[in-house]
Amino acid sequence: MIKTDIIIIGAGPVGLFTIFEAGLLKLKCHLIDSLPQPGGQLTEIYPKKPIYDIPGYPTVDAGELVDNLMEQAAPFKPEFTLGESAVSIDETADNQFIVTTNKGTQHMAPVVMIAGGLGVFEPRKPPVENLEVYEDKGVEYIIKDPKFYHGKRVVIAGGGDSALDWAIYLVEHKIVSELSLVHRRTSFRGHLDSVQKVMNLADTGKINLITEAEVTGISGNGKVENVTIKHKTQGEFVKEIDHFMPLFGLKPSLGPIANWGLDIEKNAIKVDTVDYSTNRPGIYAIGDVNTYQGKLKLILCGFHEGTIAVQSAFARIHPDKKNVLKYTTVNGINGF
């Protein structure tokens, strides 16, 4: 069991800045995030995009902002559980929370801050009827162990980097017996050298490239046996396969957060703006995941919310301790 003062669910910019503000109050944080790296949307979706409304930065790339937030938080030695998503929050008799992840990792703290942004990143699933019926029965969205596909006939759908890279990997390492890459257009948006590699492998017959086409159907007895592929001009045909991998990137969804007994409104957690607390005492929600009258989904507002929330958290964790606001300019940063 991992023990800390504040469990922060979500390692996006707001979660990261909250480490700093908690640290000033000598509270230690442990962050949980479903992505394998900190930064949330900023790192996952738009690392190279400029942001213009962070006070003091006329412009800063999203990825650079995350790097800076990590550096700013470093003196307070935050700990992370990455690549795992928080699935449940249980409460003990002595007012501690236990947050458990999908991999069973348990974390205990007197305070939980949900800084979950848009939620948990999950694979984008194409609109193919019965797709979910075949999940883990031949339909996979993430390739965990390439060897699993040894000697198999595989269809990959998608035109981005992950579709191209896996198609190349599975063919170049001679893992699969047959690989088809199905893509809606004739051009690809992946890296140029990956696109060139795929084209070369297609020219030599090692990748069966099916463009201007989409997978529209799936069938099989208890596991994937066939997919239906619809070509833009040549109509539909059925292909015998062992595995179908739709690789269309990730999208966020509120996911398990919706089941934690919190008041939800318009896909966000309702909070009291006095301290950004939820209806469950000891659980706060900050950043894009919360909602209140006048809410603005801005990083800078999330920074404010986290700052206010840790003051309230301090009072909950140390009800008998006095606390006064200290200025970093006067006191500096006293790390752990």
Added chain:
Amino acid sequence: MADNTITVNIIDREGITHELEAPTDMNMNIMEVCRSYELPVEGRCGGMAMCATCQCYLESDHDLPEQTDSELDMLDEAFFVEDNSRLGCQIQITDNIDGIKLRLAPEGN
């Protein structure tokens, strides 16, 4: 009609047409206009052409500016894409789209 206002016609997923007044001087796009009228347009990425939750189909013969690479890239990976697909967030509210007719694409992107 008030100055600096145009009309956009949005057909929702139930087939109902919404005639919306949209300001041309607020630097808005179709996704934002839909959201301001509380139509079911998610606009998850905030307008960066990085999700396709504001995808719509152009059903009038308005001449829109050419699609940017980032819009084409996103539509490349999106679902329910047709030849007349557009991302609402990439259509700016300007005088020359007055009377435009757009149908919301299905949810699921």
